[in-house]
Amino acid sequence: MNTLKSSVVLCVLLFATTSFAAAKLDSVTIGYSSFSGDYAPLWIAIENHLGKKYGLDLKAIYAGRIRPQQLLASGAVPYIVATGTGVLTSHVVGVNDQVIILTSTNKVPSAIFTKPNIKNAEELRGKTIATGRPGAFGDTMVRYILKAKLGLTPDRDVKLVAIGEAVLALPALEKGVVDGASLTMPYTLVAKRMGYRELIDYDKAGVVYPYNTVTTLRQTAAEKPELTEKVLKTMIDAISLFKNNKAMSLAVMKKYMRGANPEIIQDTYENTIARTEKVPMPSLDVIKSALEILSYQYPQAKQTDPNLLIDPSFVKRIEQSGFIRALYKQ
Numbered sequence: 277m278n279t280l281k282s283s284v285v286l287c288v289l290l291f292a293t294t295s296f297a298a299a300k301l302d303s304v305t306i307g308y309s310s311f312s313g314d315y316a317p318l319w320i321a322i323e324n325h326l327g328k329k330y331g332l333d334l335k336a337i338y339a340g341r342i343r344p345q346q347l348l349a350s351g352a353v354p355y356i357v358a359t360g361t362g363v364l365t366s367h368v369v370g371v372n373d374q375v376i377i378l379t380s381t382n383k384v385p386s387a388i389f390t391k392p393n394i395k396n397a398e399e400l401r402g403k404t405i406a407t408g409r410p411g412a413f414g415d416t417m418v419r420y421i422l423k424a425k426l427g428l429t430p431d432r433d434v435k436l437v438a439i440g441e442a443v444l445a446l447p448a449l450e451k452g453v454v455d456g457a458s459l460t461m462p463y464t465l466v467a468k469r470m471g472y473r474e475l476i477d478y479d480k481a482g483v484v485y486p487y488n489t490v491t492t493l494r495q496t497a498a499e500k501p502e503l504t505e506k507v508l509k510t511m512i513d514a515i516s517l518f519k520n521n522k523a524m525s526l527a528v529m530k531k532y533m534r535g536a537n538p539e540i541i542q543d544t545y546e547n548t549i550a551r552t553e554k555v556p557m558p559s560l561d562v563i564k565s566a567l568e569i570l571s572y573q574y575p576q577a578k579q580t581d582p583n584l585l586i587d588p589s590f591v592k593r594i595e596q597s598g599f600i601r602a603l604y605k606q
Contacts, residue, residue: 301333302503306490307347309339309358310441311533312460313541313548314381314488316525318357319532321514324524329513330506341440343412345491348374354496355507359413360486360585364566367585368577375497376563376586378490378508380515380556384478385461385487385547386417392473394455397426400475403455404435406445414441417478417485418458420569425481462536462544469540484565486558497587508590509599512556516603519549554604555595558586 304327308315318336321327327334339347345362347353363374394400405422408414415438422428430436437454439445442463449457449472456475459467468474490511497504518525522545529541536544563582571577594600 301328301331302506303333303335304355304503304507305335305337305353306507307337307339307344307353307356307358309344309356310460311338311443312385313462313529313533313544314385314552315357315532316529316545316548317380317511317514317518317552319528320517320525321510323528323531324514324517326514326517327506327510330509332506332510334507334510341409343409345374348491348493354500354503355490355492357488357490357511360489360491360563360566361411361413361416363489363491363585364486364563364570364577365411365416365574368567368570368574368580372584373493373495374491375494375584376486376489376491376558377497377504377588377590378511378556379486379488379558379562379586380490380511380553381488381548381551382484382486382553382559382562383551384417384483384485385464385551386414386458386479387464387467387477388418388421388456388458388475389449389464389467389472390456390475391449392471394473394475397428397475400426400428400456401433404437404453406439406448406454406457407436408438408440408445408458410438414445414458414460416570416573417483420572421458421476421478421481421483423572424569425476461547462533462540465540465543466537483569484562485569486562486566488552489558494587497590501590505590505594509594512591512594512600513603515552515554515556516600519552519554520604555591555600557591557595558588560586 344356344358407418419430439448442459445457448454567577
């Protein structure tokens, strides 16, 4: 009888302990802005329930046609995975509440593609180019490339048409709605296979930019440091899985990159892992470069303090703890 009572008590205690552990998971939703390969670590974290290792019930939501920073500013999500453009432009216009806490990619896998008969920048004069939403990454970057790298004045020498993401811009080029398009990976690979001319590759042109980041409100980072560290550990762990487990990564990318050709997904994976940082520390030099890029559109960017845009302390602390080294020794 005593043995039976002890077993019952033990079962109750085990159930209570399990329930308590489950209840302790912090529920966090992360917003993201695109279906390109650079977002694969976030998808991997979601699909593998990686957050549970760090006390998180992690979910993700696609921002759709709105800017992910709007989700952040509205309080709908506490963290976003996106390019650094939203943070940069906010600070440039004097709104300093957002901060980059992780940067996984500092190289830009984008290019301007044109119809095959347009052979150089001069022949682009008087033509139209499809870009992203006004003020978003694609729009900001193509304006910089045209002026700084090709010697053309946006809206005067070349007409810009705000088509949206590359998934919409490439069909616009194919249908003849525009003469060129600013495309990101993997659509750069698709455009090459379709025979369009790569007029200029942003990475080869020397562009350095916080292309893929984790961003939050400065208030969130200050008031919820433990939660923030859990989120970043989850993302850094996901980056290591992305780099080290090709088969799993390709399967996740296939699910999220809706209908992409398997060869395109394979090429995207190889290109992306080469650009993805093992230690995704936000870089002051990269932010300075990004502000220089924005100054072509917003002259006041030259007066913006780059130190206010990043908080590298979380990734620095995680790295110094030996956490990242341990991931790559597994």
